[in-house]
Amino acid sequence: MGFQISRYNKEIILYGISLALLFVLLRFLEFRFLIISHSFELYVGAIAVLFTVLGIWLAKKLTSPKVEMRIVERFIDGSAFIMNRREAANRKISKRELEVLQLMAQGMSNKEIAESLFVSLNTIKTHSSNLFEKLEAKRRTQAVENAKKLRIIS
Amino acid sequence: MGFQISRYNKEIILYGISLALLFVLLRFLEFRFLIISHSFELYVGAIAVLFTVLGIWLAKKLTSPKVEMRIVERFIDGSAFIMNRREAANRKISKRELEVLQLMAQGMSNKEIAESLFVSLNTIKTHSSNLFEKLEAKRRTQAVENAKKLRIIS
DNA sequence: GGTAAAATCATCCTAAAGTATGAGTGAAGT
């Protein structure tokens, strides 16, 4: 950890600066105010009100919000699959490869996949070989298992 | 509505009283403070700090507590696997076959399964062939898929 | 219009999976 006393540094510094500025201002106005009779109380009052406001402002900034935890228990709908697109993207799995993977997961043979996608068997073999690399799998069963764990397929 | 400017009347009145008291106090100390050179700034500083603190106190009293709702979703894991023993029994899947099926689902090859169960490759082939029939599958990927659907394996 | 990635297909070859069939062994039940 580097420089971090508090995450409210900015507010504290601002408070300090405004205080310093006020003092400079005072220097210039000091005598004028003092000359006028009964102005002293007025002056102090102004300061008081000003710093009260400042205090309120500070309080609002500084106080950490009270956290109210609301625990919501929710059943995961097994049919609601949320694909992990990040994983698929990181592994650079193409659209076509994903299609092949899905059919593979359904238990289809390469031949069946080829027929259902209207491409040659060799094409599917290439796709699946590429998939195995990208999914760090040696076999199609492993590829399917890994893909499911990574939430790439349902 | 009757007399209700704010539900913080008490605090506001207290604030007014303390302000008034301060002014009285000032009257008594006024001259003494002013005589001492450079004490004016000190005096104003004290007022400033005091009213800042007062402001903070006020803020805490007056403002409705800042509540950050943190909704924690506790997902009840639907994947808590409850094996469908009835299905396994109906299909007459033996203990050993189930073991093979589980390892198969993990992506293991027949050879790997054979080694991990200390039996021959041929034995595993027999088991898996029997499994395919019992699970109405043509391939191991299909067997795994069907078994998962039937909740025979997780 | 050039480039890069994706998709397509092929060939050659090896490894693994799957089928069919037969057979030996041990444990459990009748």
Next chain:
DNA sequence: ACTTCACTCATACTTTAGGATGATTTTACC
């Protein structure tokens, strides 16, 4: 004792999967 069944293993064969490599074609993007 006999039967049944799960488990084991083997041989022989077919099919499918998978690896390595190279090539062509689309598609998309600057």
